[in-house]
Amino acid sequence: MNWNPAAPVYRQAQITPAHLALAADGVELSYAELADHAARLASHLQSLGTRRGALVGILGSRSRIAIQAVLGVSWAGAAYLPLGTRWPEQRLLATLEQVDIDTLIVDSAGLQQLAPSLLSRIRHLIVPREGLVSPFAVHASPDIHCIDELPDVLGASEPAMLDPNDLVYLIFTSGTTGVPKGVMVSAGSLTAYLDALSERKAMTAEDRASQFTELSFDPSVGEIFVPWRVGASLHVLPAQTHVSPVRFMREHRLSIWGSAPAAIAWMRDTRSLQPGVLSGLRYSSFGGEPLPMSLVQAWREAAPNAVVDNLYGPTEATVDCVGQFIPPGVTPVVTPGRDILAIGTPHPGTELAVLDDELRPLAAGNIGQLAIAGKQLSLGYHNRPELNAACFPQIAGKRWYLTGDRGMQDKQGLFHHLGRLDNQVKVHGHRVELEEIEAHLRAITGKEQVAAIGWPWQDGVAKGIVAIVADSDTDPDGLRSALRTRLPPHMVPGTVRIIDRLPLNASGKLDRQALVKWMDSN
Numbered sequence: 326m327n328w329n330p331a332a333p334v335y336r337q338a339q340i341t342p343a344h345l346a347l348a349a350d351g352v353e354l355s356y357a358e359l360a361d362h363a364a365r366l367a368s369h370l371q372s373l374g375t376r377r378g379a380l381v382g383i384l385g386s387r388s389r390i391a392i393q394a395v396l397g398v399s400w401a402g403a404a405y406l407p408l409g410t411r412w413p414e415q416r417l418l419a420t421l422e423q424v425d426i427d428t429l430i431v432d433s434a435g436l437q438q439l440a441p442s443l444l445s446r447i448r449h450l451i452v453p454r455e456g457l458v459s460p461f462a463v464h465a466s467p468d469i470h471c472i473d474e475l476p477d478v479l480g481a482s483e484p485a486m487l488d489p490n491d492l493v494y495l496i497f498t499s500g501t502t503g504v505p506k507g508v509m510v511s512a513g514s515l516t517a518y519l520d521a522l523s524e525r526k527a528m529t530a531e532d533r534a535s536q537f538t539e540l541s542f543d544p545s546v547g548e549i550f551v552p553w554r555v556g557a558s559l560h561v562l563p564a565q566t567h568v569s570p571v572r573f574m575r576e577h578r579l580s581i582w583g584s585a586p587a588a589i590a591w592m593r594d595t596r597s598l599q600p601g602v603l604s605g606l607r608y609s610s611f612g613g614e615p616l617p618m619s620l621v622q623a624w625r626e627a628a629p630n631a632v633v634d635n636l637y638g639p640t641e642a643t644v645d646c647v648g649q650f651i652p653p654g655v656t657p658v659v660t661p662g663r664d665i666l667a668i669g670t671p672h673p674g675t676e677l678a679v680l681d682d683e684l685r686p687l688a689a690g691n692i693g694q695l696a697i698a699g700k701q702l703s704l705g706y707h708n709r710p711e712l713n714a715a716c717f718p719q720i721a722g723k724r725w726y727l728t729g730d731r732g733m734q735d736k737q738g739l740f741h742h743l744g745r746l747d748n749q750v751k752v753h754g755h756r757v758e759l760e761e762i763e764a765h766l767r768a769i770t771g772k773e774q775v776a777a778i779g780w781p782w783q784d785g786v787a788k789g790i791v792a793i794v795a796d797s798d799t800d801p802d803g804l805r806s807a808l809r810t811r812l813p814p815h816m817v818p819g820t821v822r823i824i825d826r827l828p829l830n831a832s833g834k835l836d837r838q839a840l841v842k843w844m845d846s847n
Contacts, residue, residue, distance in 0.1 A: 329485060329512075333555075334363060344556055348559070356556070359393070368476075376402075384430070384439075387562060391540055406426060409541035410434040412438070413811055423507060428448070429450055431453075451470045452471055489516075493515050496508050498756055499816070509705060517700035521672035529557065533579050534580070535548065535581060536549060543644045544583065560573075570597070579605065582628075586617065589620040589623060599627060601627065610634040614753070616666045617665050617783075619784060632651065635669060637740075637742060639728055646671060647668050670740065676697065677697055679695060680720075689735060694728065694731065729745060757816050763775050763776060770799060774796065779791075782841070791819070793827070801822075805818065824843070
C-alpha cells in the first residue's frame with residue numbers, strides 16, 4: 326500500500342485546479358491553492374526535522390488554519406494530534422505529558438490557550454500571523470513561524486506515501502483514571518474507513534459538504550477527507566460565531582451534512598427546522614449517540630430529499646464502522662421499546678459480534694457485549710499495554726475490540742445498541758467516562774463519597790451530567806468552578822447535588838441507577 330490521505334488533493338490540483346476545495350473563515354481556496362498551502366507547510370515541517378509518523382500537535386477549532394494544518398501534516402507523512410481549544414490548561418498538559426511533540430500549530434482560537442506551561446513543552450510554534458502571538462509567547466522557548474508566510478516550494482511536491490501501519494493521527498478520549506487515553510489510528514485503518522464512508526455518501530465533484538465537528542472529535546476526519554477524494558468542496562461552519570446551522574446550510578447550498586443527533590434537537594428547539602427548509606440536502610449522517618425516531622421525523626420534514634445515515638462506532642475502530650442507511654421515503658428500523666434507530670450492519674471489511682461474559686459469540690436475539698474486528702481497528706492505545714491487552718483481545722485467532730456496549734442482533738441481521746456495560750455515557754455526541762469526572766471530584770473535595778451520572782435521560786440518551794457528593798460542606802458553585810479548570814466544557818456537570826449517603830448495590834458498589842431514580846424523584 327502506497328497511500329496518503331492528502332493524495333486526493335494533490336491529484337485534484339492537477340485535474341481541476343480552479344475548482345473550489347475549501348471555504349472557511351470567509352476565504353475560498355481552490356484545489357491548486359489548497360495544495361500549495363499544504364505542500365509549503367509539509368516542506369517546512371520536514372525542514373524542522375518532522376519525519377514520517379512523527380507527531381505534530383494542532384491546537385485549533387473549526388477554521389481554515391486548522392484544516393490546512395491537518396492536510397499539511399498528513400502531506401508530510403506525519404501524524405497529527407488534535408487538541409481542543411475549549412480544553413482547560415490542566416487537560417492540555419495531561420495530554421502533552423503523554424506524547425513527544427516538537428511542533429505545535431495553532432489557529433486564532435488556539436492562541437488564546439497558549440499558557441507558558443504549554444509552550445515550555447514544544448520547540449516550534451506555527452501561528453496564523455506574527456501579530457497575533459500573545460506577548461508572553463514571544464519570550465517563551467519555542468521559535469515562531471507564520472503558516473501564511475512560509476516559503477514557496479518549486480511545484481507542489483507529492484504527499485509522502487505511507488505504509489498501512491504508519492500512524493496518521495492520535496486522538497485522546499476520556500479515561501477512567503482521570504488521565505485521557507490516546508487512540509492510535511493507522512493509514513490502513515483510515516483508508517478502510519474513508520473507503521466505506523465514500524461508498525455511503527457517493528459524492529461527486531458537484532457536492533458541497535459541511536465540516537461541523539471540532540478537530541478533537543474523530544468524526545471530523547471523515548468530514549474533511551471524504552469530499553476531497555472526488556473533488557467536492559468543504560464548507561466549515563464558523564466556530565467563533567453563533568451561526569444557525571440551517572442558515573449556513575442554505576447560504577452555502579450544502580448537499581451533504583453530518584452531526585450528532587443533538588444538533589437536530591437544537592435546530593428543532595430553536596424552530597429552525599421548518600418544512601422543506603433543507604430540501605437541497607441529499608445525504609445526512611448522524612453519529613456519536615443514539616438517534617431517536619422523534620428527531621428523524623423532525624429532520625425529514627425539513628430535509629425531505631436527504632438520506633438519513635445512522636452511524637455507530639467507537640474511536641478505537643476509526644470513527645464509525647456500522648450504520649443504518651435510510652433513503653428518503655423508507656421507514657427506519659427502530660429498536661423495540663426504545664424509540665431509537667437500530668445501528669444497522671457493519672461497513673465492508675468490518676465484523677460485529679455479540680459476545681457473552683466468556684467472550685463467546687451469541688446467537689441472534691441474545692443480549693451481550695458488542696465486539697468489533699476487521700480493517701478499521703486502530704493500533705490501540707498509546708503507551709497503555711495493559712489496557713490494550715484487556716480491550717483488544719485475541720479471540721479464535723483474531724484481534725477484536727471490546728466496546729463495552731450492550732447490544733443484540735435481530736432475526737433480520739441488523740444490530741441494536743442497548744446502552745453501556747460500564748460507566749461511560751454519550752452526552753451531546755461526546756464520549757464521557759463518568760469515573761474520570763469522579764476522579765477529579767475526589768481530588769477537589771478530598772472526599773471518597775462522590776459520583777457522576779448521566780441525567781436527565783430522554784429517548785435513551787443522557788442530556789447532561791450531574792455530580793453528587795455525600796458531604797454537606799461542599800459548595801456546589803465552587804465545585805463546578807474548580808471542575809471547569811480541569812475538564813472540557815462537555816464534561817463539566819451541569820448540576821451538583823448533595824446527598825447524605827451514596828446508594829450501594831448488593832455487591833457493595835455504587836448504584837448509579839438508584840442515583841438516577843433519586844434525581845428523577847427530586
